[in-house]
Amino acid sequence: MIADPDSPEGTKEVHVKTWNNTVANLTLMALGSSAPEILLSIIEIVGNGFEAGELGPGTIVGSAAFNLFVITGVCVLSIPSDEGRRINAIKVFAITAFFCVFAYIWLVIILVAITPDFVDLWEAVVTLLFFPLLVNLAYIADKEFCCKSAQVGDAGEENAEFGLGNRGEVSILPASANKQSVVEILKKMGNRPDLTEEDEARIATALISKRTPHSRAWYRINAIRALTSGHKLVPSVNEKQAEILASLEQGEDVGSTVSLGIVPGGGYKAVVEWAAGSTAVLERDGRASLVLLRHGNIDVRVIVRIETVDGTAESGSDYKHIDETLVFMPGQTSKEIHVEIIDDNEYEPDEVFFVRATMDPEEPAIIGNRPICQVTIINDDDPGVFEFSKPSFVFKESAGKALVEVKRLNGCSGKASVMWQTRDRDGKGAAVEGRDYIGGSGELEFQHGELVKTIEIEIIDDQEYEKDEHFDVLLTGCSDGSKLGSLKRTVVTILNDDEFKGVVSRIVNLTNANLDQISVAHSTWGQQFTDAMNVNGGDIEGATKLDYFMHFLTFGWKVVFALVPPAQIWGGWLSFFISLMMIGILTAIIGDLASIFGCLIGLKPTVTAITFVALGTSLPDLFASKTAATQEEHADNSIGNVTGSNSVNVFLGLGLPWTIAAIYWTAKDTTFEVPAGNLSFGVIIYTVCAITTVVILLLRRTLPALGQSELGGPTVPKTVCGIVLMVLWFFYVILSSLQAYEILDAKI
Template identity: 30%
Template sequence: MVALGLFDICEPGGSGMLLPLFEAEQTWPRPLRGVIYAVVMVYCFLGVSIIADMFMDAITVITSRRRRVRLSCGRMVTHKVWNETVATLSLMALGSSAPEICLSTIELLKRSFHVGGLGPSTIIGSAAFNLLVIIAVCMASIPPTEVRRIHKLPVFYITALFSVVAYLWLTFILNVNSVDIVDIWEASVTFALLPFFVWISYKTDTGDLMRAARWLASRVSPLLAAGETDNKENDKKDILSFSAETMTVNGMAVPRTVEVQVCRSGDCKGRVGCNYRTERFSAVPGYDYEEADGQLEFADGENQVSIELCIPPRDPCKVARDFFLVLEETTGGAEFNPEADGGEESAILTVTVAPGSNNGTSTGGGGPVSLDSLRLGFSDWGSQSVAIFYCLGSPEEQRNAKLGDWVYHVASLPWKLLFLPVPPTSLLGGWPCFWCSLGFIALLTAVLSDLAEFFGCVCSVPDIVTAVTFVALGTSMPDLFASLSATRDDPTADAAIVNVTGSNSVNVYLGLGLPWTMGAIYWAVVGRTPEWEEIYSELDLKLPPGNAGAFVVDSKNLGFSVLVFSLSCVVALIMLFVRRHFLGAEFGGPRHLQVVTCISFVSMWFAFCGIVSWRVLTWKEISVAESWA
């Protein structure tokens, strides 16, 4: 298979989508250019991590939105608009994998619907890094005295199964069914597996497929749930709740403070507590109420404590607006009332701030748009534009900044200035931030695609090797730090493990399914062209009759990479199952067992990179030798 175009990308006359910046760059010494491209690529990874964080913040705001629902009995309860599992496997997975997905799609468009070596291989390399390195680092971050276990086992079974199926499916379509060719039906099935995967996970999370999940668990390992405890002793535990589920506060011409009572029922022995915070609904913080958060503590024998809420002066002409006071994350063995608003995981009080005259004005809806919300959004936009110039975001924090903080601040300031057009998440429910961030990610990904190709060209390193090592490592670093933080803060292992298995599945179904469907349809419509014939003249393809074209994906290296990762994936999941069976948890436990597991996972990642690189470089040498024979 010959290269696209008349020239190599790093030679005079060659070019990528956005680079080189000027023609004279192509005449510079190759060693110098290799160093420059590597440094600029690393710096671009910093930019990707910054804009990816903004993208994830927008997704968090979007998926955390709640709505009020009236039950058949007339009672109003609060539900999240997004199911947690659906949010994790759709928008959250898109957020964590956006650079890889954009790279695969942009590379296809850049190469005139010919598949490249960077996009698909980056997805495979990123999946290997996520599963083997990120989980190993998260495992090592837990003290020996603590453990982290998967809480939603059925959802984990589904995501683990689909992550294995995704890469076995790639092996089938690349190496078995139609070698080196991806048909329309193959690409379409790959893409269609994404909504099916999300749907089946949602049904499992809601309990509709619980029997099927239990059957699957019993076949995988009858003792997999070892170490789980029966929670039938909850009758004696203290219950924390509000005295009522709704509360109306009449506005006044001056600021006022109201007290909300939190009750404790049960034997009231020992110290218990929980966290509390206000959450925006139709009311706007700073205009309709003041934000509050903190910790509540009940002393031994105490059965009631209060939370103070501040209400700013209200205009009598304003409509009534709502916000939530949320209790969560109990301590001391306390629980929430599963029958109350918020369920087992939280307790929710809906506070209605009425107009000052209390004239019965109707309550405002839960939509994100109001004049005050727009004021808040633009005010936050101005504040964040000023905050980027301070180390750690404010003059107070800057006084305590260390050398490392200053180095990061100086390095990241140009990127933060570039991203000033990105609105804050408080504007219009986070959607403008979502789309602007996604646009910047796509732009940076296009630059990274060119840089990676230039780097590989001047250093004579194949794109696949660059992708599974350098590019995959750089695009996955934000996921590493996010998963590490989530593992330390979350009492379960779901945030790290389920997110990894889910993201790896979405990477294939969306990151490869979408561009490959586009490519397969394009060549089926356009047919074989002289350029197509020249590019794939060296491949022994089983083409359809006539002049029909085909979407070619050279499987000799990509298929091998998928196969090696699939084997690594199965081994890694088995090791997690074994830890669950013998230790009762995926993370934590005795330090020596943590070290052994972490070394095993990281060693598998190095082995994956080494084997794939050896295969690609060896095949390249054989191809060169045959061409000279």
């Protein structure tokens, strides 16, 4: 439990990750992702009467080759040429890269040099013990117990900006949103009239999810669910939300001001409103001329409906009714509307009617702050008296603008103007010009017949919770012939952010609800079956034809694996072991199918293992690594963990079954036989190619011409390196296959 001022109880429950990232990747993650290869080796040996087979070891080496060569090559090519991804935990990578090569050199040593074609018990046990040695050395490197570095990763600073905490071995899982993180995101979005609270929550969810460091397990799970059209771990966003999200990620200003209709890049809706909220006309003038303005996005065609509405003046006797549509063509910013006034030569008091502007919701525009213009029919030749309409005005800080009305009384003949200025007040609660609002001075010009004009003063929305603040607006002078009235000063009050706090609270709740929906661990058994039986886990709106097709193909498997207990039961351990058991059953079936398939098409077990079986077990890693490469700031989760996984494949995938078999044969006073032949040849080819790959990555990291990053960089070097890495895999497969069919006579 931690303190939470936003919770009614004052506290909230959080999940704390206690596993170190490096240790988790090399133990639970490696065991889970490599379980098919490991279990295939164990099942094959036990099923063969504790005699060595070719399918298990071949799959391990073939999977390692695909992981290191193809996945690394794809990740190198997937990064744009103007970007790069470097491995952040370089010390951990150095340890795992060494063992990635040493593990296979060790296989050659024990199969060819020490005890050719046999594996003694001590050799099998030492192979297995290299696994905890690797984990401990990687942990020491990760914690920098030796050769400490003062380097601070950028990811931590970036996450801290959004209130998500720094990257480390203790973090809150799943990702959660608090008011601080949501306020920071809302600040970057600014005032957007085209966004609902649900839109803002979706964008906040997506941004927090992207900014939250994910483990390799997260990417692997998401890749598998994408392949099977399951419940994705990424929030779905529509086209508009995705555009804003991309701008936020690039640090662009995506905010707009409602009252001004400011449209960066022309991407938002236009704003249509009357130039003045009120105007007047002499009855003898015969017509009232009104101006309709369009600002904001002026590059679109907008249709507006104009209609008169009776007040004290009646259509037919005082004016002629209009009901028509106006079209703003691209580039047009104003339209003039004329309403005919009927002069009946009879005495009447001043009368009013209204002209209303409306539009279809589908139009690429919105009606602004002045949707209605009041028209007064008068008979007065005086230029008028100016004063504020009220002694005080109240606006909320989130409104963006203070709209202060100035009235024109006792006449409206001809043009007239009035001067104004703002002034800070003294004492407690005073608003400060430049910090709380953008003040200054200006002049309002009233055209002939205009009765009301508005002073627009920008309010600085710092989106912080603060007390009410005040400042004054003064009328300081007017044009010749006109006068100032008695109300020459008004007080503008900026209210606190109670409404904003309510909005933030609602968006925080919506965001957390969205984050819960994409959480791995927080689902019930019933929810697992619901997600399994629905395409995209129930997100039908975001489903494509391919999603429906893959859902149809994998429906049975998804329902069967929904039987695995949810990860929240017993801290996830029950789910872990039940998953391994089900993977073991599935692996046994796949092993038999692979053998049968190889026999049907005439492939030897070794070739079947390094091609079809290895590809089947490694494809999820390929999609996971590619996604991690494009989304992560560093290359650790894309290629940094491949070397560790390849090492674990040998130490557990061969060390464990060989230890079991060696114990069995030692108990029978004999030695466990493992023919070196094809296995040792393939291992040697892999080792040579693996050393080449590590050298390429080292050169890419150090040479400026290659971009000084493992992934991405300049187009030509990036393309050449990516192709070379994938050619290494074809080289390994072809040579290993030729050796298996004895076309290539290479004696080890």
